[in-house]
Amino acid sequence: xxxxxxxxxxxxxxxxxxxxxxxxVAGVDLEIAAGEFIVLLGPSGCGKSTLVRTxxxxxxxxxxxxxxxxxxxxxxxxxxxxxxxxxxxQAVGLFPHYTVAENIAVVPALLGWDAERxxxxxxxxxxxxxxxxxxxxxxKPRELSGGEAQRVGVARALAAExxxxxxxxxxxxxxxxxxxxxxxxxxxxxRELGTTVVFVTHDVDEALRLADRIVVMNAGHIxxxxxxxxxxxxxxxxxxxxxxxxxxxTRRLVTERPLLETPAEADRTx
Amino acid sequence: MSALHYIxxxxxxxxxxxxxxxxxxxxxxxIAIAIAYPLGIIAFRKPRLGVWIAGTTGVLYTIPSLALLxxxxxxxxxxxxxxxIALVLYAQMVLVRSVVTGLRGVDPGIRDAARGLGFTPWQSxxxxxxxxxxxxxxxxxxxxxxxLIALATLGAWIDAGGLGVLLFEGIHADDxxxxxxxxxxxALLxxxxxxxxxxxxxxxxS
Numbered sequence: 001x002x003x004x005x006x007x008x009x010x011x012x013x014x015x016x017x018x019x020x021x022x023x024x025v026a027g028v029d030l031e032i033a034a035g036e037f038i039v040l041l042g043p044s045g046c047g048k049s050t051l052v053r054t055x056x057x058x059x060x061x062x063x064x065x066x067x068x069x070x071x072x073x074x075x076x077x078x079x080x081x082x083x084x085x086x087x088x089x090q091a092v093g094l095f096p097h098y099t100v101a102e103n104i105a106v107v108p109a110l111l112g113w114d115a116e117r118x119x120x121x122x123x124x125x126x127x128x129x130x131x132x133x134x135x136x137x138x139x140k141p142r143e144l145s146g147g148e149a150q151r152v153g154v155a156r157a158l159a160a161e162x163x164x165x166x167x168x169x170x171x172x173x174x175x176x177x178x179x180x181x182x183x184x185x186x187x188x189x190x191r192e193l194g195t196t197v198v199f200v201t202h203d204v205d206e207a208l209r210l211a212d213r214i215v216v217m218n219a220g221h222i223x224x225x226x227x228x229x230x231x232x233x234x235x236x237x238x239x240x241x242x243x244x245x246x247x248x249x250t251r252r253l254v255t256e257r258p259l260l261e262t263p264a265e266a267d268r269t270x
Numbered sequence: 271m272s273a274l275h276y277i278x279x280x281x282x283x284x285x286x287x288x289x290x291x292x293x294x295x296x297x298x299x300x301i302a303i304a305i306a307y308p309l310g311i312i313a314f315r316k317p318r319l320g321v322w323i324a325g326t327t328g329v330l331y332t333i334p335s336l337a338l339l340x341x342x343x344x345x346x347x348x349x350x351x352x353x354x355i356a357l358v359l360y361a362q363m364v365l366v367r368s369v370v371t372g373l374r375g376v377d378p379g380i381r382d383a384a385r386g387l388g389f390t391p392w393q394s395x396x397x398x399x400x401x402x403x404x405x406x407x408x409x410x411x412x413x414x415x416x417x418l419i420a421l422a423t424l425g426a427w428i429d430a431g432g433l434g435v436l437l438f439e440g441i442h443a444d445d446x447x448x449x450x451x452x453x454x455x456x457a458l459l460x461x462x463x464x465x466x467x468x469x470x471x472x473x474x475x476s
Contacts, residue, residue, distance in 0.1 A: 083388030091379025097401045107387050
């Protein structure tokens with residue numbers, strides 16, 4: 001399942017909500033390389049969620065251009081565009097009346113895949129997110145723990161082999177142990193598939209662990225774009241310094257700590 | 271007990287009126303749903319129109335049923351169609367409200383996910399939001415059905431048949447047994463429909 005990723009280029013992206021006093025996203029330029037794991041980091045209200053949602057056009061930018069794999073996303077049909085982009089959200093949003101398999105098969109169904117191809121894909125994806133297909137395939141979302149549900153959410157987002165995966169605070173609603181396990185899995189999935197990932201979080205540790213590059217945002221602007229190590233060593237200003245913490249040595253330990261390999265069973269904490 | 275005696279000795283008559291009653295309510299409910307669901311979806315999608323829709327259906331509901339029937343009889347005449355129109359109008363408020371409440375109650379995360387994964391607004395509505403709102407929708411149908419079963423007894427007053435015939439005949443013939451028999455049959459029908467739809471409601475919510 002080597003699908004690879006697509007480059008994403010944002011130029012002058014600006015979002016102003018109706019009746020808002022200021023831009024939610026105030027002219028952002030960002031070049032994301034194919035297969036890169038980008039984390040948008042910042043406090044709530046900084047525009048990171050808005051920005052990520054312009055990429056699949058759940059929010060239409062007021063100005064600017066978005067290129068995905070060299071084609072203009074804003075000229076494409078928004079619905080067709082979204083079917084080619086993975087989307088994972090904090091609320092997970094599994095469809096309660098669908099089984100796990102049916103939830104994962106949502107985009108393949110929209111794309112008209114045949115039953116056999118879809119079934120194979122569903123099982124492969126369940127294995128990919130470390131859930132036993134035979135055990136989980138026919139379950140309903142209400143029979144899943146929070147961590148299991150989000151694994152299914154990730155599988156659903158990856159179903160139609162998207163080359164870009166958007167993740168909006170995907171692990172913010174689960175407890176710390178489950179979060180660590182999910183972070184491990186998404187890092188592994190990213191290594192295996194090479195999908196371009198744009199991941200939103202307000203959790204500095206999460207950003208430092210997962211990112212190839214971190215994009216720090218504040219008040220609709222990009223404050224700094226840097227690798228985790230560079231961010232710790234050379235924070236661009238006081239805002240970034242406060243955000244990453246006062247003690248760079250402690251932070252370094254966080255980034256250099258290998259990701260714990262935790263089995264899916266760890267999700268099933270009450 | 272003599273009302274029960276009346277039913278048992280007039281099974282044919284009571285059966286026929288019960289069947290008429292079921293047809294009257296069934297036809298009315300089907301038409302009412304066909305009108306109320308699109309209205310409810312519009313009211314949900316366009317809150318400004320929704321205020322008008324809720325207001326209008328609410329006012330319809332407050333018109334005394336006898337007055338509404340009288341107006342309809344004057345303008346349309348007696349018969350089945352007139353009764354159906356009255357029942358359809360009465361059912362609107364409950365049904366429209368159930369659609370709006372049901373759709374509003376759908377977890378926003380589900381809607382966001384559906385949109386983000388590439389459902390068109392219609393696909394999201396029909397495949398995801400309506401099924402997720404189904405228990406509330408069935409609850410609305412249940413309340414509407416029970417209300418219409420009670421109201422439909424007035425149909426007899428305008429020649430639309432149904433169990434109300436027993437009530438009006440009983441009044442004219444000064445035969446309390448027949449009145450109670452009609453009321454009992456209508457009540458049992460309402461309870462039966464209520465129980466069945468509660469079961470359905472429980473099944474789809476699990």
